[in-house]
Amino acid sequence: MTETTPTALWNDSSTLSELTTAIGWGAVGATCNPVIALAAIRSDLPRWQARIAEIAAEHPTATESEIGWQVVEEVSVEAAKLLEPTFEAHRGRNGRLSMQTDPRLHRDAAALAAQAEYFASLAPNVIVKIPATEVGIEAIEEATYRGVSINVTVSFTVPQAVAAGEAIERGLARRDAEGLDTATMGPVVTIMVGRLDDWLKVVVERDGLDVDADHLEWGGVAAFKEAYRIFGERGLRARLLAAAYRNSLQWTELVGGDIVLSPPFSWQEKFEASGHDPQPRLDLPVDADVLATLLSIPDFVRAYAADGMTPAEFDAFGATRTTLRQFLEADADLDRIVRDVIVPAP
Template sequence: MNDTAYLDTTLVAGPLLEAAQTTPTALWNDSSDLDELRRSIAFGGVGATCNPVIAYTTISRHPEVWNDRIRAIAAAHPTWGESTIGWQAVKDMSVEAAQLLEPIFVEHHGRNGRLSVQTDPRLARDADAIVAQAVEFSELAPNIVVKIPATQVGIAAIEEATRRGVSVNVTVSFSVAQAVTAAAAIERGLAAREAEGHDTSAMGPVVTIMVGRLDDWIKQVVARDKIFLDPSALEWAGVAAFKHAYRIFQDRGYRARLLSAAFRNVHHWAEFVGGDVVVSPPFKWQALINASDYRVVPRMDVPVDPHYLEQLRRVPEFVRAYEVDGMTPAEFDEFGPTRKTLRQFLAADADLDALVRDILIPAP
């Protein structure tokens, strides 16, 4: 059961709060927007995330706050380029959200109350650079957890960053093979850190499966390859992969928790309630769920309908994502959702650069 005693009468009754108070399932907000995060905490939320996509959205949504702040960053650092200025804004945003979550972090002894910060996707081919930035980000606040992609290079960075004391949030991850490989890397990193005499009990690693992005990819492949199947099965690919990975994590005793991200439908929360996992929906979904009359029922251990699994197994890309040996680390980088997501993150970096440019040098 999640301890929400640090929250007072601002708590908002509803299904999300009920799940937070009666099950081990943790709610994290898929945004570091402070207004959204405060409201998510009132729903029982105990964590949040930031990345260039979120930063771009937040800065665009609140120009009355961020335009002057970006100008101030630029004025204080006259030799910085727009990318460095934009990333400083991401860091500042992350620190402020982390401060809001710090009482929860203390209450949960490091397990929750964390703010995820994503490493720069432009470093994706350089493990040493990823680790160096992960260490830098982890020192921004005591309750930072750093996102590193589940690519071949990223797996090596995950292990080394963990050894160096960074609590990692594995991202760009869509499959059981990626999740299990990443969790094993975290275990090796934790073991190495412990062998060096360090206490790891307050570290809070999580391994994300972007369940909605897996659904998106399977739907794209089915349309592309003209595969005939029951269309209702297409809403269950991510759920099936997540539940399969969860069973493996439990059987193998991995210390990292699974995190469900890339919300597309209510299954991506409801089907995971009851598990010792993190669910990270956008705030608009949280508001919708918490205002509903949905009755909370633990479903993490309820298997996916065998009919849906049989249908999904007609899709080779689902089999790759579902089976624990469906892909090797060398194949992670070639998986369709990996390419699509890395390209989106890289585009978000470019968008953030352009936004900073427009603030500093407005069009005539």
Template structure:
């Protein structure tokens, strides 16, 4: 199914006959414009993405950073960095507004991530989520699928915030996040609060799960059949999707952190979101990978069985009850990803400081 096809690149990466939606894993305005032309109806922003965008368009953002600093002498480097993240997100939200209106709010969403420094404070996460939700009508707020974050998701949903669960790698985290969103929605209904389309999504960072399992097998000197670790994230995503469908959760699964094209092609046909970086979209288009319904095609049972038998952290990631709520924070992929988000935030602050102090 993955043989290269002759002829020009695909014009679009979606099929009107399938419910699968494409989002762009960046808020870079130029990339997002081109991704929308390929069929994208959503995008995301976080400290890693914002840092990359500012570096790529340093001339524009250097001028804006100096303007912000001159407008408010009390603003810290962190304050200015997060204002850049917000402005970048608002710009992306504007580009997606037509898709938001056309879908009644289900699509056309711009995800903005809560400050990773708040990951231990549920109330602070909720307060920031509520504020971010007011930046534009189609903003969706990313909250980490940690023990603290799960509680924040419920409360933020109750307070009217659309959620994108992030820092999420396992079926257990995905189900816990979806259940938290359901509780928040049910609380709204019980209080007679207005109902609307939240468009909430629950991310599984499939490629980062693959990365972690490759690390653990190398660390533990475990040899498995070559290539099977490329299927781990896909297997977890398909398992989570089947649970979401069976329980009629009002949120959708989102596939992120691409490491191979299976994380796009094997999920086509599902009522879910695939969110590859723009370069992955180009590669998929250039190789003319077919957009065909494969969501109900299971991962080879022999691959799943070997992963379950030989890779303990895959078993924990694949089993709905493989991790307790308190274990979400200490799962290896969660620790690594939170560190990277924190480091990117610090790098963005440092870049702001360099721009302001530049002679």
């Protein structure tokens, strides 16, 4: 895939052993989020517990959250070093390690943009995640203008992807107008294809809808294909990125375009073991019967049409609420890891 098509492979993990293996399979970048960062810390917990104790001793007034995020920074910078050769070879378009802004800032555009700018200063090849919420869209444009390469996250739908892509475009245009560099920036707009499928299944069960269960496996794929068509039509410079895998269709149906596929390491292992050589299928439409089934679900209509939601409606979408809550819970779990070091249980 990576040798015969323009499709790039990124690894959905910053755990060093997984990222190293994925690079051997052709991965040229890595994504991360609070859940993934927490997993990376837990994968080498004794080491990071010792580092937490050191940070706490060095900064006696630091809060649990401040100590935990210092560890996240160190995990991310360490992983970013593995990708520096690729970053240099690709002149900034690939070779990037994603860091996600603190989900607790999701209501504050200025704070998101400021943290994004700070994270981008930690290593030359950091790309920063900002959520595709109403506030996040504002922060995405501003951070892009400041020269931060953005990886849009908490994004599941065509209207979110298009709004984020256009916000990036406005930020890039502002830089172009001032003669600032945009050629070495590498923004991407994620669609968490599997999380859209997850939400559609919740809706079908909740509302008692009679639909073919197999067709529900195509929701994220259909949304991604439609977003890809619109990005090309509108000339948006950001690449689309598929993440949050739930089935192999989210691999085989999305190969072929100038996009990024970022499966979790466990899915990469399955794909590598399959021996399957996927052919370009991104431009092929989803079967009409499958699409008709999906369009019978009101929340899929909202997710599929470019004007299906306004930014003011993004925050209330079920997948957005579910994912933000999971990311906030990961923050709380990281606080607990720090607490167990600095205030051990009796």
